[in-house]
Structures are given as C-alpha cells and as structure tokens.
Amino acid sequence: MEAIKPYKKGAEYSYTLGAFPTYELITGKKKAVRSVYVHSQYTDKESIINTCKAHNIPVLTDDKLFTRISDKENCYVIGVFDKYEDILEEDTSHIVLVNPSNMGNLGTILRTSLGVGIKDIALITPCADLFNPKVIRASMGALFRLRVQMFDSFEEYRSKYKKQEVFTFMLNGEKTLEIQNCPRTDLFSLVFGNEATGLDDSYLLAGTSVCIPQSPEVDSLNITIAVGIGAFLFTHNGR
Structure with a gap:
C-alpha cells in the first residue's frame, strides 16, 4: 500500500x-x-x-x-x-462562495451551511483548497455530508443552475436584510465574496443585492458571520 x-x-x-x-x-x-x-x-x-x-x-x-x-x-x-467531485442538486437552494481564500473560514462555512440545512455549495475558483486537512478539520467533517462543486466563474455556475433566485451580499447592496423583510423564495442562491475584497460592483446586476446592517464602528463582518446570518435568515423566514 x-x-x-x-x-x-x-x-x-x-x-x-x-x-x-x-x-x-x-x-x-x-x-x-x-x-x-x-x-x-x-x-x-x-x-x-x-x-x-x-x-x-x-x-x-x-x-x-x-x-x-x-x-x-x-x-x-x-x-x-x-479526492472526488460532486455535482450540485438542481432543485435545492445553494450557497455560492466567490474566491474564498482562508481555509479555516471555508471549513467553518461548510459546517454552518450543513447546520442550517443548505447542502449544496458552489465554489468559484481560484479558492482555498477544499480537501486540505485544515478545511476538513474546521468543517468537523461536514464536508462529507455536502455537495460542493467548483466553477471557473460565476457565469459558469449560472449557466448550469438557473432555477435559483440570486441574492448577492454586498456592503453597498440595494436592500437592507432584516429579520422582518427577508425575501421569501422557494429556491435561492446566496452569493458571498472574498474575505478581503467582497464582491465587485458587477454583482449588483447579478440578482438582488442585499447588505446586512451593522454598526458604523466596524468596516465589515467576517465572512463566516455574514454567511451564518444570511443563511439562517433565508432558511428560517417562515416559508
């Protein structure tokens, strides 16, 4: 062996x-x-x-x-x-991570996604190595209960998965995301950007752009926190 x-x-x-x-x-x-x-x-x-x-x-x-x-x-x-390859389900909601670079954050997001019941994750490359033991450790093994598929671009992802309504999480998003006004839709794709740069302005046109309200004393939320808040609201909004 x-x-x-x-x-x-x-x-x-x-x-x-x-x-x-x-x-x-x-x-x-x-x-x-x-x-x-x-x-x-x-x-x-x-x-x-x-x-x-x-x-x-x-x-x-x-x-x-x-x-x-x-x-x-x-x-x-x-x-x-x-190592293996997954294919996302077409008739489920997705989380889309655009160029995530931190292995610990990626693993934590995988664990959080499983925790709220979202089992399909799209990764837009370049990104952190999904199979690095640091990612697996941070996910506490949640990786193995999910379907994670990699794409060269967001456009490639959308060409294959068109049923989901897209919500991009951005600091300059047009819609403030609150508990009482979280959109209700059967299928959604929640899109989050890189830890350092977020999503560029082209994503304002990719779907409904949303922002999570925060204190002016911080410039942004950690990506793992943002995903946790967004995923929880969209999966627990009384649909």
Missing part, C-alpha cells in the same frame, strides 16, 4: 485527522475511503474497527504516521480518502 505523505494539493488523496471527522467521512463518502489508521494508544479501537469492518474499509496501525502528518498530539485516528 502506498505510503501516506504530508498533504499536498496535487495529491490524489487527502485525509481526516481525528475520530469524529473520520466517522463523518465513512458515513458521507464511504466509497472514497482508502483506509483508516488507528493509533496503538487509541482507547476506543473497537468502535472504529467495527465501523470499518461493516464497510469493508482496511484498518491499519502506524504510529509514526501520526507524528509525520498531524500537528496535534491527541490525534489517534486518520482516515485516508481519494
């Missing part, structure tokens, strides 16, 4: 670090799993071994591997999986 090396973007595989995201990997993307490594000092071996056996997943032991690829001392389970 191929030796597992520290993660590289160009590799054909990635891995989860920790028991919980590994269970999420097995549950959500079991066909992609190559193997699971269990540290000799792990105290709950029986559970993970039984889970792997139920899905015909090889269980291996290599304590040196944990030292080599994990920067956490309390990591006792590693799940190795082949």
